[in-house]
Amino acid sequence: MDAMRGDRLPRTLVAGVAFTGIIVVGAILVFLVKESLPVLRDASLMEMLTGPYWYPSQEEPKFGMLPLWVGSLAVTGLSALMSLPFSVGLGIFLSEVCPRGLREIIKPAVEVMGFLPSVVLGFIGMVVIAPHLQERFGVLTGLNMLNASFLLGILMLPTVASLTEDSLSSVPKEVRDGSYALGATRLETTFRVVVPYAARGIGSACILGVMRALGETMVVLMAAGGAAIIPESLVDPVRPLTSAIAAEMGETPVGSSHYHALFFMGLMLLVATMGLNLAVMALERRRRV
């Protein structure tokens, strides 16, 4: 009887904590939906998703979020293109190639990079990278998509590299041994056996990194330029959803359509990150089978 109770208590506690988590997430979702729906009084869903002009506080407001979400996707996509190959490469290097002594230095260094406050990165983008881009490459403004994507790339590197390394290290020793026993070289073992074995883990590492970039606010607020246009080149300024919310929420009248439109953007971001999360879960499930 006592043993039963001793078993039940931690289980109840853990279930309680987990359940609280679910309730909080559910409450946030309900809150976002409730706060964003009133915007539909002033703008149709179609107009918001495909409208090219974002003039929320004009006398006749326009709530076109097309440049904003395209900006979010563009800056995130570009940062993924720049950073993921390098991050995954670094993970593979750390796990498969790197001598132990060197790894003891690089791995903590990469992990410390993950603690770097994003506002510091944004500041570097503003005062170091932007003027450099202007002087060396003659672009109109250094506060642009390229600058922000580069910084976001740095931001996602530690997450992706260390998760990649983790999933490669968890490949069973038997798999490697089997490969070597068949006469494969180290290079062949790494790229034909170990990496494909850990592919799903690496995939979910990449998606987590992309989510980090998609939700990042400070870096894009400071370094992306903030012009609500659809970028036509890599050095055009963009205004991602996150920076629009952060910049506009403080000064907008609470309860106005603009206010509700900002919540709608939050909902869009939540849906996007949830989609990515589900993708990760689907990947993980397939791995288990």
Place this chain on the structure above:
Amino acid sequence: MRVLCAALLVGVLGGAAMAGEIVMNGSTTLLPFAQSAAEAFMKANPGVKISVSGGGSGNGIKALIDGTTHIANSSREMKSEEIEKAKTKGVTPVKHVVAFDCIIPIVHPSNPVSNLTVDQLKNIYTGKVRNWKEVGGPDKPIVVLSRDTSSGTYEVWEQKVLRKEPVSPRALTVASSGAMIQTVAKNPLAIGYDGIGYVDQRFVKPLKINGVDGTPTTARNGKFPTARELYMYTNGEPKGEVKAFIDFMKGPNGQRYVAKEGFVTLKP
């Protein structure tokens, strides 16, 4: 926060004069001098506690309407919809001018342009003029910097320069007054605008508008086209410690902090 405000409010309603608590919320533009003035006031009147927060003009006004703040700091006048909402809740907003601000167009120190008319500024900001040579500068494109459409600084620009026309979507937006100076100082092609308190001539070059220099005098007498008043709103005519604080703010002791933070005082 809201619970705290409500608790403070109850405390004030039950307290005696000059031994209460004042809650002040609103524009981040007023925050620096409101904060230091509040600290000085508390030192002089140990019975009074003032809590100051800067949630933005809109949030401050919302708090006044909801009755969760005594003083709403605002860098703009209340919008008609806000006044109507206040009335339906039985709140009568009363406006107190506590300082002047002067929004000055700025360019990179290397830019030869030193004067623009309001119309030229308007054409630059709406995207009709895109090259410096059209306004007497070199044959180089203009990089237009603006503030967020919901910031108090932008609203002045919108009223006095753009006059209801939308700013070009190609304009870059910077998130704060400090970032504006940073960005203009680093870009020879840029034009921006910022409060007089932030304009540091070591880094940026202020422009005249219609031939008028942006100075404290031209801000006070309204000659400078983009000067504005800064407000503290109260519910009804202020009484007790709130009145004492507003009087302090407008008096020489409070105005000292206005000057110290780079704004323009009510009197020279």
